[in-house]
Amino acid sequence: MVNETKKVMMEVKNINLRFGGVIAIKGVSFDIQEGEIRAIIGPNGAGKSSMLNVINGFYHPQEGEIWFNGEKRPSMEPYEVAKTGIARTFQNIALFKGMTTIENVMTGRQLQMNKNFFWQMLRYGPAIEEEVKHRKRCEEIIDFLEINNIRKTPVGSLPYGLQKRVELARALAMEPELLLLDEPMAGMNVEEKQDMSRFIVDVNEEFGTTIALIEHDMGVVMDLADRVVVLNYGELLADGTPKQIQADQAVIDAYLGVPH
Amino acid sequence: MDFLTGIFVTPFAEMIDMPDLFFQALWDGFVSGTLYGLIALGFVLIFKASGVFNFAQPILVVLAALALISFYKMGIPAWISVICVLIMFYGLAWLIERLILRKLVNTDGNILFMSTVALSFIIIGAAQWIFGGRPSSMIHKELGFPTGSLEWPMFGGGVYFELLDISAAVVAVLLIIALGLFFSRTKIGRGLRAVADDPQAALSVGISLNQIWVIVWFVAGVVALVTGIFWGARSDVSFALQIIGFKALPVLIIGGFTSVPGAIVGGLMIGLGEKIFEIYWGPLLGSGVEGWFAYFIALGFLLFKPQGLFGDKIIERV
Amino acid sequence: MYFRETGQFKSKYKEELAAFPIFEDKIGIAIAAIIAFILIPIFGLPGLSYEFTLSAVMIPVVIFTITTLGLNILLGFAGQISLGTAAFMGVGAYSCYKIMTIFPDLNALICVVLSGVVTAFVGTIFGLPSLRIKGFYLMVATLAAQFFLEWAFIRIPWLYNYNISGAIEVPYKEMFGIVLTGAKSEPLTRYFICLVFLVVLTWLASNVIRGRIGRSWMMIRDMDIAAELIGVRPLTAKLSAFAFSSFYIGISGALMVFFWLGAAEVESFDINHSFTYLFMVIIGGLGSITGSYFGAILVWVIPVILKEYGKSVFGIDAFIMENFTTILLGVVMLTILIVEPHGLARIWQIAKQKLRLWPFPY
Numbered sequence: 005m006v007n008e009t010k011k012v013m014m015e016v017k018n019i020n021l022r023f024g025g026v027i028a029i030k031g032v033s034f035d036i037q038e039g040e041i042r043a044i045i046g047p048n049g050a051g052k053s054s055m056l057n058v059i060n061g062f063y064h065p066q067e068g069e070i071w072f073n074g075e076k077r078p079s080m081e082p083y084e085v086a087k088t089g090i091a092r093t094f095q096n097i098a099l100f101k102g103m104t105t106i107e108n109v110m111t112g113r114q115l116q117m118n119k120n121f122f123w124q125m126l127r128y129g130p131a132i133e134e135e136v137k138h139r140k141r142c143e144e145i146i147d148f149l150e151i152n153n154i155r156k157t158p159v160g161s162l163p164y165g166l167q168k169r170v171e172l173a174r175a176l177a178m179e180p181e182l183l184l185l186d187e188p189m190a191g192m193n194v195e196e197k198q199d200m201s202r203f204i205v206d207v208n209e210e211f212g213t214t215i216a217l218i219e220h221d222m223g224v225v226m227d228l229a230d231r232v233v234v235l236n237y238g239e240l241l242a243d244g245t246p247k248q249i250q251a252d253q254a255v256i257d258a259y260l261g262v263p264h
Numbered sequence: 265m266d267f268l269t270g271i272f273v274t275p276f277a278e279m280i281d282m283p284d285l286f287f288q289a290l291w292d293g294f295v296s297g298t299l300y301g302l303i304a305l306g307f308v309l310i311f312k313a314s315g316v317f318n319f320a321q322p323i324l325v326v327l328a329a330l331a332l333i334s335f336y337k338m339g340i341p342a343w344i345s346v347i348c349v350l351i352m353f354y355g356l357a358w359l360i361e362r363l364i365l366r367k368l369v370n371t372d373g374n375i376l377f378m379s380t381v382a383l384s385f386i387i388i389g390a391a392q393w394i395f396g397g398r399p400s401s402m403i404h405k406e407l408g409f410p411t412g413s414l415e416w417p418m419f420g421g422g423v424y425f426e427l428l429d430i431s432a433a434v435v436a437v438l439l440i441i442a443l444g445l446f447f448s449r450t451k452i453g454r455g456l457r458a459v460a461d462d463p464q465a466a467l468s469v470g471i472s473l474n475q476i477w478v479i480v481w482f483v484a485g486v487v488a489l490v491t492g493i494f495w496g497a498r499s500d501v502s503f504a505l506q507i508i509g510f511k512a513l514p515v516l517i518i519g520g521f522t523s524v525p526g527a528i529v530g531g532l533m534i535g536l537g538e539k540i541f542e543i544y545w546g547p548l549l550g551s552g553v554e555g556w557f558a559y560f561i562a563l564g565f566l567l568f569k570p571q572g573l574f575g576d577k578i579i580e581r582v
Numbered sequence: 583m584y585f586r587e588t589g590q591f592k593s594k595y596k597e598e599l600a601a602f603p604i605f606e607d608k609i610g611i612a613i614a615a616i617i618a619f620i621l622i623p624i625f626g627l628p629g630l631s632y633e634f635t636l637s638a639v640m641i642p643v644v645i646f647t648i649t650t651l652g653l654n655i656l657l658g659f660a661g662q663i664s665l666g667t668a669a670f671m672g673v674g675a676y677s678c679y680k681i682m683t684i685f686p687d688l689n690a691l692i693c694v695v696l697s698g699v700v701t702a703f704v705g706t707i708f709g710l711p712s713l714r715i716k717g718f719y720l721m722v723a724t725l726a727a728q729f730f731l732e733w734a735f736i737r738i739p740w741l742y743n744y745n746i747s748g749a750i751e752v753p754y755k756e757m758f759g760i761v762l763t764g765a766k767s768e769p770l771t772r773y774f775i776c777l778v779f780l781v782v783l784t785w786l787a788s789n790v791i792r793g794r795i796g797r798s799w800m801m802i803r804d805m806d807i808a809a810e811l812i813g814v815r816p817l818t819a820k821l822s823a824f825a826f827s828s829f830y831i832g833i834s835g836a837l838m839v840f841f842w843l844g845a846a847e848v849e850s851f852d853i854n855h856s857f858t859y860l861f862m863v864i865i866g867g868l869g870s871i872t873g874s875y876f877g878a879i880l881v882w883v884i885p886v887i888l889k890e891y892g893k894s895v896f897g898i899d900a901f902i903m904e905n906f907t908t909i910l911l912g913v914v915m916l917t918i919l920i921v922e923p924h925g926l927a928r929i930w931q932i933a934k935q936k937l938r939l940w941p942f943p944y
Contacts, residue, residue: 060811062807081810082807082810082811083810083811083812083813083814083815083816085811086810086811086812086813087813091811091812092811094808098805098807098808098811099805099808100800100801100804100805100808100809101804101805102800102803102804102869103800103804107797110797111797111801111809111812112812114794114797114798114801114812114813114814115812115813117794118794119794121790121795121822124789124790124793124794124795124796125786125789125790126786126789127789127790127792127793131789131793131794134794135595135792135793135794136595139595140595174812178812178813317718364916364920367920368919368920371919371923372923373717373718374663374717375919375923377718378860378864378915378919379915379916379919379920381857381860381861381915382861382911382912382913382915382916382919383912383916384912385857385908385909385911385912385915386908386909386912386913386916387912388908389905389906389907389908389909389910389911389912390905390909392905392908393902393905393906393909397901510725510729510853513722513725514722517719517722521718553733556726556729556730556733559722559725559726559729559730560726560730562722562723562726563711563722563723563726566711566714566715566719566722566723567711567714567715570714570715570719
C-alpha cells in the first residue's frame, strides 16, 4: 500500500561504508516512503545487511547522510535509533535465549516503561500498573501473530520458524514507525513463508507500519513489495517497482537470471 | 607541588644520578619478566589448545615445586626427582582429561574456566594435606644450578647478577624457543593449533582431541615445574607462590591470550615496569605497589586495546 | 524459572506477575520461614550446641546469602563477571566503621544501609570498565579492583582510624535498649537482625528482577546487541547492575563485621573469599534467587558442620578437615558444572516435578 502523497519517511544519501580496505557500501542513495513495503535485494555480500546496520546505528558510514522524517539524523548509537521509532529483526535470530516468548516480547516494551527505581523496588502502584498495561499489549501482539500456545516456552527450545515469529512480535512490541526485517523468511518452508507473508502484510495494513525488508525469495518480493532496491557489490543497481526490476537487464544479468 | 615533582622529576633524576641502581633495577625486572612470561606461557598453551583459561596453572607451579622437594627428601637423586615429577604431571594430565575435560567438551568457555577454578581448589586442598602448609626450600643447588653472584662494576658503582637469575633467564629462553619450535614444526604442534582454532573441525580431520589435551596439560605441567624451580629458588616454596601466578593475568592481557611471543613481551613489560615503578615511585605512594601496578597497566590495555599487543582481534558480527 | 504448574490458572495479569504465583511455592516459603524464624531460634540444630548453631552456622549463612544474592544479581542476571566480591564486602565493612565513628549517635541499622550506599558508589566506579570489555577481560578488571582494594585497606590508615593493629573493632551499639553490636550483644539479637535484612533485601531484589530494570539486565546478559536495538542503554543497564549488586554486597560486608565477627582483618576480604562467593552463586544456580539461598547454604553450612562433627565426634585434626572440605568444595563444584551447570536451583525444580508425579515418570 503506497501512500498516495508519497511522503518520504527515510532517505539515505550517498552512503559510503568501508571496513579497513573492504568497501561494503559505495555511494548508495534511496528512500523509503511512509506506509510502503520496501524490499532490498541482491546477491550475497551485496551490502544489504550492512545497509540495515547503518540505518540502525551499528555501523557509522564514512560518508553520507541519513534523513528521517524530514530531518537530517546525526550519528547515533543503536539505542538512540530505537528511540526514534525504528525496530529490527535479524537474519540469525537475536532473541534472548534465557527468556520465554512472553518475556521476550515484553522486552520490546522497554522504552515505553519508565517508572523509576524506587517504584521498581517496591513493585507497587505505578510500577505494577505499568507492567500490567504493557503485559496486556504484548498479549495482544502474541494473539495477532498466533503464538499463544508457546507463550511460556523458553525460546531456545522453539523451532526456527517460530523463533522468527517471536522476534517479529518483539519488534512489533516496540510500536515502531519503521520496521526493518532482515531475511524474515530465511530457512522457512512454504507454509511458514505464507504465514509470515500474511503477517507482514497485516502489520503494514493494520498498523500502518512502514517496512523495509531484505529477502532472497523473489516470489515473496514480487507479492509483498511496493518498491524494490537492488544492491550489487555495495552499489545501487536498480530502484523501482517489482515489475520494473524484473525487467531491468542489469538486474537480470547480475542476480535474477532468465526464467526457465 | 612536592607531589608533582615526586612524580615527574625526582624519579628520572634518580635514574640518571645512580645509573648502576637503575641498571640493577632493569636486570631484576628483566629476570622477573622472563619468569612471568614463563607462567603466562603455561596459560597460553592451554588456551591455545583448548580454549580454556586454566585457572589452576598457578597452583600447578606450587604443586610442582612441592612435589620435587618431597621426592628429593625421600632420597631420590635430584634430577631423577625431576623425572618423577614429570611422570606425576603426565598422570595428572591424563586424569584431568579423562575425568573433567571429556565431560565438558562442548560447553561454554565460562563453565570450563570455572571448572579449572574448582580444580585448583581440589589441588590446593590435596597439596596442603599431603605436603603440609609450611614453606620449604627449593633444591636448585642439588640440581646443579650455580648460586652466588657476579658483580660487574659499572657507572661508578656496581651491578649484581645472581647466577641463579642468569640460569633462570637462560632456561626460560631455551624453553620458549623449544616450545615455539614445537608448535610450528611438529605434527603434534600443528594438531594443537588446529584444535585451538576449531575443535570440531580438528575432530573431523582425525585429530584426537583427547590426546592433544593430555599433551597440552602435560606441557603446561613442564612449564609449571620450570617456573616452580626458579621462583621457588628466589623465595621459599609456599602457597603464597600462587600470587605470582595471578600476575600472569595482566601479562596475558598485554600480550594477548593466544600469543606465545605476546606472553614473553608482556612478561618483560610487567616485570620491568613493576620493578622500576616500585623503586622510583614506590616511596611516594607507599610500598607494595608492585601488588597492583600490573593490574592497572592491564586495565589500561583492556580499555583501549583489549586483544593485547599480539592477540587475535575480537570481532563481533551482527 | 521455567517451571509452571499445570492446573493453576490466573485470571488477572496482576496475579500472574506476583512473586510466587504457584501455590506449592507459597507453602515452601512458609515452611522455610517457620524454620528460620521460630524453630531454629528455639531448638537450634541437632547435634550442635546452641551457641555454635547461631554464631557459626546461622548468622554467617544468612549474611552470605545476602552476598550471594548481590553477586547473583550481577553475574546471574546481568551477566557481568566479578571477582572482587570479597573486596567490596570490605568496602561495606570499612565504610560502616567510618560512618559509625564519625556519627556515633546514628542508629546501627542505618549505618549498615548507608555503608551499602557507599559500596554502591564504589561498585559503580569499578564497574565502568564493563562498558568497554566483557567476559574474561572484565574478570581481570575486577581482579584489579580486588587487589587494589586489598592494598588500600592496609595502606590507607584513615580507614581503620589509625589503629596500630590495622584491624577494626566493633563499637557498642544499641537500639530500644537491646544491645545490637559489640561484645555484649546476644547472638540471637544479631541473628534476627541479619534475618530481617535478608528477607527485606530478598523481597526488593525479587521485585526489581521482575520489572523493567531486571529485564534490561537480562537482556544485556543474553545478547547485548539485541538489547541495544530495543533501546536499552548499555551504560545505564550495566552500571545499575553494579550499583544494585554492590549495595547488597556492601551491606553483607558490614553485617559480617559488625553483627558476626565483631572485628575485621584484611584477610577476611581476600581473593579466596571472592572465589568462595562465586562458587556459592554457581552451585546454587545463576539467575535464580532461590538458587542463591541453596548455594550459600551448601557452600557454608556443610563444611562448617562437617568440620565440627569431624572434630567433636571423630576427633580428626582441624587442619585435615579444612583441607578435606576444600577438596570437597572443588569436587562438588566440578560435579555441578558437569552434571547440571544451572546449579541446585534447577536440580530442585526437576526434583519437585518428579516428586509430584512419583511413582510415574511422566
